[in-house]
Amino acid sequence: MARKEKPHIPQEGSELTPEWFTEVLGEADAQVTAVERTVIGVGIGFLGELYRCALTWEGHTEQPHSVIVKIPAKSEINRGVGEGLGAYEREIVAYRDMSGDLGVTMPKHYYSAMDPDPAPWMMKPVIFLLEKLPLRGVNWLTQQFLKLSSKSPRRYLLVMEDINDARPPQQVEGGSLDDAYQALDVLAGFHATNWMHHVRVQSYDRIWPINQTPKVWQASYLRNRDEFMDRFGELIGPEMVARLEQAQEDLPVIIEPLGTEPWTVLHGDFRLDNLMYRPDGEVVVLDYQLLGYGRPGWDVAYFITTALSPDHREHEEHLLRHYHDALRRAGVTSYGWEQLLADNEATKLLLAHRFVGSLDSIETEMAGQPESFIELLVQRVVGWVR
Template sequence: MRRGTPMSTPVDDHPSHGGIVDDPAEITTDWLTGVLRAGGVDGTVTALRHERIGTGQVGANYRLHLDHTGAAPRTLVVKLAAGDEDSRRRVGPGYRAEVGFYTTFAHQTRVRVPRCWHGAISRDRTRFTLVLEDAHPARPGSQLAGCEVASALDAVRNLAGLHAAFWNSEHLLTGTRWMRRVDEAGAAFLGATQVDATARFVRLFGDALDPEDADTMTRAADLTARWLAAEGSPFSLLHGDYRLDNLLFPPDGAEGVVAVDWQTLAVGLPARDLAYFVSTALSGPSRRAHEQALIRAYHERLTDLGVSGYPLADCVADYRRGLPQGPMIISIGAVFATARRTAASDEMFLSMTRNACAAIRDADALAAVAR
């Protein structure tokens, strides 16, 4: 799996020649041939078909099967916008973030991601097209099934490859028009959004939500603005939703997890990603047994990649500070998803809630925020 090396239309450009589509049936063999040739492939696509894959909450993914001459890949993945116009406008910043990640940042990191062959987005952020390397036969993880410790170790080491590349990098704050660190006003806005989303989340799930978890979610939401505004150093580029369903694992259990779904890209405390993954991927007993080993593995990989002046004790403390990432992403994801609500998605959100809230209580993480 290569790091992203896109041949793409920059974010905020509106390409001609059909660079953005809403339906994979609109993709022609000539257009796809041009995309691949721009990426250095000497071949011609002669026929293609598509199939829907995945269960994305705010986008639609399709696998393209190609007939071709020359050296083109046999399959690719295309990701498009989904939902009605209002839904798309609401999640437009996420579309912008994902296209921006692949076209601006992916090639600078050591995180494993699909190669991006093409990325473009409309000026109003309601339509986009990504053409990506197909990671098949790797398969997405499952929040409901959880994961083995070996897979979790691979995932946190991979995550360190994202953070190390942009550790305290001022380029994140000045290098793009669309990527900014949350300021005090932004923290207040997100805090208010989180309070509203959490109230709706608690009503939505009702009796299915454990009262203790509902209380933890509510208290975390009330502290969101303060939590975000208090972030200082270190900072880096965050995936934002680094969880099992957004990771593709090799079928044989070998190392090589690949990260996808970059719509929650942000700048902030790196350990927010780490805490979110560990606290949602593992059940309470498993997390308690392996939490410290996972933090150490992440920290060791950061050090290997050149991050200095960041002792393990600071990483452990930041992990505790990062745990409110779980309630924030879970409630907003459940309430504002454009995908149709299903029993499976409900159980996914409830499973994540149980695990994340237990981790917060075990670490007394909200007390650290409230100080």
């Protein structure tokens, strides 16, 4: 018997046709006759392109009438980062293999496909070199690796539930305290479910520790440091400049504890833009491209500092206490309050350092935005550092 040919893996919106949807979602007595595509995510900050596809069906079906399709970004920089980090594969694995087990509400997985990894052996030697080379060598290797990754012909596609009954907060505008407290409850449940989950981490070799390859952070900072300080040094002030310079020198020591026990699986990108709030109080969590593992304080600090402006600093301790109490109620007692405070402070400094190191990619992603907008982001990131 001839082997059935696998469906094509679309990489363009125009390829999301009625025939293709019928092939991957259709049933014996139902087929898709029309597709209305709407672009809902592309460009700034997106490693992938998102399409909402309204499907017209002929015949009775229980299949969805609207879905979200995610494919890799066309931007060379975004594609290189997504491929280099293993983000596209990691997210497909999360939806396909982990949905229902992570302790959070996720969009339903309807279909996914990706080409086999043509060089599954490559990551180990690359990481070895990134750990051994001097910073300038790490900088050169990182840029070459991302350029190579941006040219990858590997195809990825994810079809998932369209969450159309929930409110999407806007991160740029800043969230409310009520949204923040609700999100921290969800985050605590996610962390508790995956607490010291060795099987989860060992079952997929691209869930990496948060403290892996600190030299990449340092090399990126070195590459962007002069331009950042020329443009924003006066804005952030000499004291903050000195803090960032010291963080650059001490970075391996600062980040090392964040990847040690007690650890949990980290979402890696837990921010308002990846949360959807339903009227009944349920929160749907999106985007699993950066799953990793490490101290939970990383996710907590990342969320608070991206969700709220530094004007909310007076509420920071209460937000942290709220999270810690929720974590304890969920059964985790091996992560002390003082540990959370220390990890929170370390993460905020690391995030400010990482912002400097990411200036070149931020500039590319935000081309066309006024300088005042980037200044606002700088002030928000460094404003949380004590």
